[in-house]
Amino acid sequence: MSATILLPGEELPSDSLPKTKKGTLTLGPGLRHIPPTSITATTSGSISVDNKKSAVWLENTNGRYQPSTGDLVIAQVHHGSTDTYHCALTPQTPFALLGQLAFEGASKKSRPHLLSGDLVYARVSRAVKGEDVELEGFNSATGKSEGMGQLKGGMVFEVSPAFARRLMMGSKGGVKILEGVGEKIRFEVAVGRNGRVWVDSGNVRTTAAIGRLLTSSDENAWDVEEQEKALKKALKDMS
Amino acid sequence: MPPQITTSPLSRPDGSATYTDALSTVLAAVNGPLEVSRRDELPSEATLEIHVRPAAGVGGPRERWLEAVLHAVLRSVVLVHLHPRALVQVSLQVVREPAGGGVGLGKGRGEVAVLPALVNAAVLALVGGGVGLEGMLSAVLVAVGGKGELVVAPGVEVLEGCESLHAVACAAGGGLVMDESTGRFDLGVWGEVVERAREACLAAFASKGEDEAMANGDVEAEPWMRQVLEEKVRDANAWREST
Numbered sequence: 001m002s003a004t005i006l007l008p009g010e011e012l013p014s015d016s017l018p019k020t021k022k023g024t025l026t027l028g029p030g031l032r033h034i035p036p037t038s039i040t041a042t043t044s045g046s047i048s049v050d051n052k053k054s055a056v057w058l059e060n061t062n063g064r065y066q067p068s069t070g071d072l073v074i075a076q077v078h079h080g081s082t083d084t085y086h087c088a089l090t091p092q093t094p095f096a097l098l099g100q101l102a103f104e105g106a107s108k109k110s111r112p113h114l115l116s117g118d119l120v121y122a123r124v125s126r127a128v129k130g131e132d133v134e135l136e137g138f139n140s141a142t143g144k145s146e147g148m149g150q151l152k153g154g155m156v157f158e159v160s161p162a163f164a165r166r167l168m169m170g171s172k173g174g175v176k177i178l179e180g181v182g183e184k185i186r187f188e189v190a191v192g193r194n195g196r197v198w199v200d201s202g203n204v205r206t207t208a209a210i211g212r213l214l215t216s217s218d219e220n221a222w223d224v225e226e227q228e229k230a231l232k233k234a235l236k237d238m239s
Numbered sequence: 240m241p242p243q244i245t246t247s248p249l250s251r252p253d254g255s256a257t258y259t260d261a262l263s264t265v266l267a268a269v270n271g272p273l274e275v276s277r278r279d280e281l282p283s284e285a286t287l288e289i290h291v292r293p294a295a296g297v298g299g300p301r302e303r304w305l306e307a308v309l310h311a312v313l314r315s316v317v318l319v320h321l322h323p324r325a326l327v328q329v330s331l332q333v334v335r336e337p338a339g340g341g342v343g344l345g346k347g348r349g350e351v352a353v354l355p356a357l358v359n360a361a362v363l364a365l366v367g368g369g370v371g372l373e374g375m376l377s378a379v380l381v382a383v384g385g386k387g388e389l390v391v392a393p394g395v396e397v398l399e400g401c402e403s404l405h406a407v408a409c410a411a412g413g414g415l416v417m418d419e420s421t422g423r424f425d426l427g428v429w430g431e432v433v434e435r436a437r438e439a440c441l442a443a444f445a446s447k448g449e450d451e452a453m454a455n456g457d458v459e460a461e462p463w464m465r466q467v468l469e470e471k472v473r474d475a476n477a478w479r480e481s482t
Contacts, residue, residue, distance in 0.1 A: 005469045005473070007465060008366060008371075009373055009374025010411075042371035042372060043371060044366050044468045044471070046476055059475075062366070062368060064253045064271065064272070093272070129322070129323065130323040130324055162475065166478070174479070174481060219250070221474070221477070221478075
């Protein structure tokens, strides 16, 4: 597989547009449309096409996490105000807003009381350029939490946004660590697209060991073999 | 000799790069888009903040001048309207400069000599940091020797004996975005310099097809900037091949 690589400013070749009968074309990250007909890259990356969704985007690993609607993120509460919590998604960026009632079963009388520093697994419900990002701690369409909500205990580890994305892809992402550890040890994990992984195994030693496996796999770009080797060693140390 | 590049040497910033050529070494780091202070906020576009740190000591008027030049150059390629009310921060640390900041080179030469390295390092870091760019950009230093010969990307010995020195940056379309010159020269020489510099700049990120057209002449035809950036994308997607 050798996809075409584009550099900033280069035009998307028309033969790499998705081949569908669908009338609309979705442009993903790294591309912009200059009317009337040219599509150019804004950053470097390899062209990826999804024919079913009629989408085309640039696959790259660079840069800071940019919130987009529907992303699952791990937000850290910075402070609360009358009806919202102000949460940090990435350092040095404006706070995202999380409604105090945007949790499963929350009402004016009973709602989760979060303090500064608390972690929430949330979804980006609104991300418009130049405006505040909004989060929700439950699926507002169904009213169910679907795994979202406050994260109690455990530890958070920082990884690159690209690695977090691979973790969320499951077995397709080429990261075997979580499955490998899960065969031996019981633990909970939440992966946020903003480059944060929360791990809780009820035991600080194993939690830290799992986190260390993930962060060093990200930093050293381990392939599957190296991951398995490190995993074996870590499991031996843990038991 | 093509310049030596390291992509992402730093882990904390969003994008970083080191650039080393015959004269200077520059370490660049890019962060953005970030929250911008009220004072610097622009309602319709991103604020671009450039910091230049010299190899020794603290920055002075010289660094402020370099920052001003770089601000104009980089603003012409960064898609500032994509991130209104945000901040894009570019920090450049000069690690090595010709003859210790140009002290032995004559007035103004050290500043002009380090400019291309600063521009190239900043562009590489911006691409690495995923900041939206309008197009590619690269810069080159051209020296005019005593007999009127042009030397692209000169070494220190050429720098000491040259008549004039020109730092030129070109954007992808061939447009001139930076031209800082020092020394004695006339309009004819300057025109030749810009022509040669444009060739060299465009060759840095020429695609394989255009590459052969650039290969005539003794300009280094190797598209080093493209190679470095493509290599990085390939490395990032390497895990896909193995699964």
